[in-house]
Each structure stands twice: as C-alpha cells, then as structure tokens.
Amino acid sequence: MNKDLELKTGEIVVIRHLTKSDVDGVWFNFNEVVEEGDYLPVFFPVRSQLEKDAWYHNIKKDHEICIVAENSDLKKPYNIIGQCEVLNSDWDAADHVGVLGIVVRNKYRNLTIGRNLIDFAIRESKTLNNKKKIILSSFSTNERAIHLFKNLGFEVLGVRKKQFLMDSNYIDEVLMELWIDDYINQNLKK
Numbered sequence: 001m002n003k004d005l006e007l008k009t010g011e012i013v014v015i016r017h018l019t020k021s022d023v024d025g026v027w028f029n030f031n032e033v034v035e036e037g038d039y040l041p042v043f044f045p046v047r048s049q050l051e052k053d054a055w056y057h058n059i060k061k062d063h064e065i066c067i068v069a070e071n072s073d074l075k076k077p078y079n080i081i082g083q084c085e086v087l088n089s090d091w092d093a094a095d096h097v098g099v100l101g102i103v104v105r106n107k108y109r110n111l112t113i114g115r116n117l118i119d120f121a122i123r124e125s126k127t128l129n130n131k132k133k134i135i136l137s138s139f140s141t142n143e144r145a146i147h148l149f150k151n152l153g154f155e156v157l158g159v160r161k162k163q164f165l166m167d168s169n170y171i172d173e174v175l176m177e178l179w180i181d182d183y184i185n186q187n188l189k190k
C-alpha cells in the first residue's frame with residue numbers, strides 16, 4: 001500500500017515500494033551523498049548499470065525491503081527523492097535482523113521524508129520479510145541522522161572509536177538498534 005505525504009512546500013510525495021524503473025533514481029541519490037563526502041564511508045560513486053541492476057535483482061530475490069519517496073512532478077530519474085532499505089543480515093542465525101540504510105536528496109531534507117521512509121520500511125520489513133529487529137550505524141558527526149533515529153526509538157548500543165578515516169580525519173561509528181514490536185506498540189495510532 002502506498003502512502004501520500006504532503007510536504008510543507010506543498011509538494012506531494014508518494015512513499016512506496018521500489019520498482020525496476022526507480023533504479024537510476026535511487027543510485028543518483030546514493031551517488032550524490034557519496035560526493036557530499038560527509039555521511040557515508042564510501043569513496044566512489046556507483047556508475048555501472050550492471051552493478052545497479054544486480055542490486056535491484058538481489059533485493060527482489062532475497063525479499064529485502066526498499067522503500068522510495070517519489071515526487072511524480074519531477075522527471076525520471078529525479079522523481080525519486082529518497083530511499084530506505086532494510087536488508088538481510090549476512091549471518092544465517094541473524095535472519096530476524098534487518099540492516100537499515102537511508103538517503104534523502106539534499107534539497108528535500110528536513111521535510112519529514114526520512115521519518116516517513118523509515119516508518120514504512122520498518123513496518124514492511126516485519127510483515128513481508130519477518131524481521132524482528134532493525135540495526136544501523138552512523139557517523140558520530142551525523143547529528144541530524146542520530147537525532148532522527150533516536151526520535152524514532154532507536155537505542156545507542158555503543159561507539160566504535162575512529163572506525164572510519166575520511167579525508168585524513170578519524171570518525172567514530174555509532175551503533176544503534178530498535179525492536180520492531182516495541183516501535184509498533186509505541187506508534188499504534190499510525
């Protein structure tokens with residue numbers, strides 16, 4: 001089921017599952033964040049169509065969740081203005097654990113798209129992929145992301161000191177988790 005969201009700018013955004021035709025938009029957003037250099041421990045943008053398509057096929061094959069935010073007034077691929085994935089853990093015995101990643105296009109940040117994407121993705125990962133717990137990590141310098149995650153109920157488990165080296169500066173990694181049933185019980189009205 002899709003969700004319509006009206007931004008304070010008056011724009012209407014649809015929150016929905018990823019389709020094949022969204023792939024270029026999703027990677028455009030990811031690459032933009034890589035180029036910002038402030039939020040992800042990745043140095044190089046993904047340009048290969050093969051790699052982008054393989055990512056899509058793996059998501060669908062493994063029943064992983066990718067939720068996108070679409071502004072259908074914009075031309076493809078710019079219509080996809082954010083995305084949130086909940087991917088499977090690498091470990092057999094952690095099949096109940098989803099690993100969350102999120103990106104919102106620069107121009108569309110601080111408009112509640114992130115909160116809505118995460119809410120939708122958490123719920124769908126329980127219903128469609130049997131997840132019980134969501135984990136994530138963030139640069140300790142990413143104050144907006146940490147504020148949002150805490151606001152949604154994520155708890156800080158700990159910090160890996162100097163986990164990343166970006167532009168000759170060490171950055172700590174903050175590890176967080178959330179139990180989905182606790183989240184749903186605390187947000188029953190939605």
Ligand SMILES: CC(C)(COP(=O)(O)OP(=O)(O)OC[C@H]1O[C@@H](n2cnc3c(N)ncnc32)[C@H](O)[C@@H]1OP(=O)(O)O)[C@@H](O)C(=O)NCCC(=O)NCCS
Nearest residue numbers: 039102103104109110111112113114115138143144145147
């Ligand atoms: C982090 C991100 C996904 C959040 O999405 P978003 O759409 O901007 O988030 P929302 O608008 O739903 O919520 C942002 C919240 O952060 C708050 N915020 C904004 N700047 C902040 C700052 N510098 N410090 C603390 N809080 C801040 C906003 O006020 C809002 O909180 P509120 O609802 O209590 O008012 C988005 O900003 C983004 O894509 N950033 C770059 C990529 C990234 O950091 N990804 C996550 C990697 S772990």
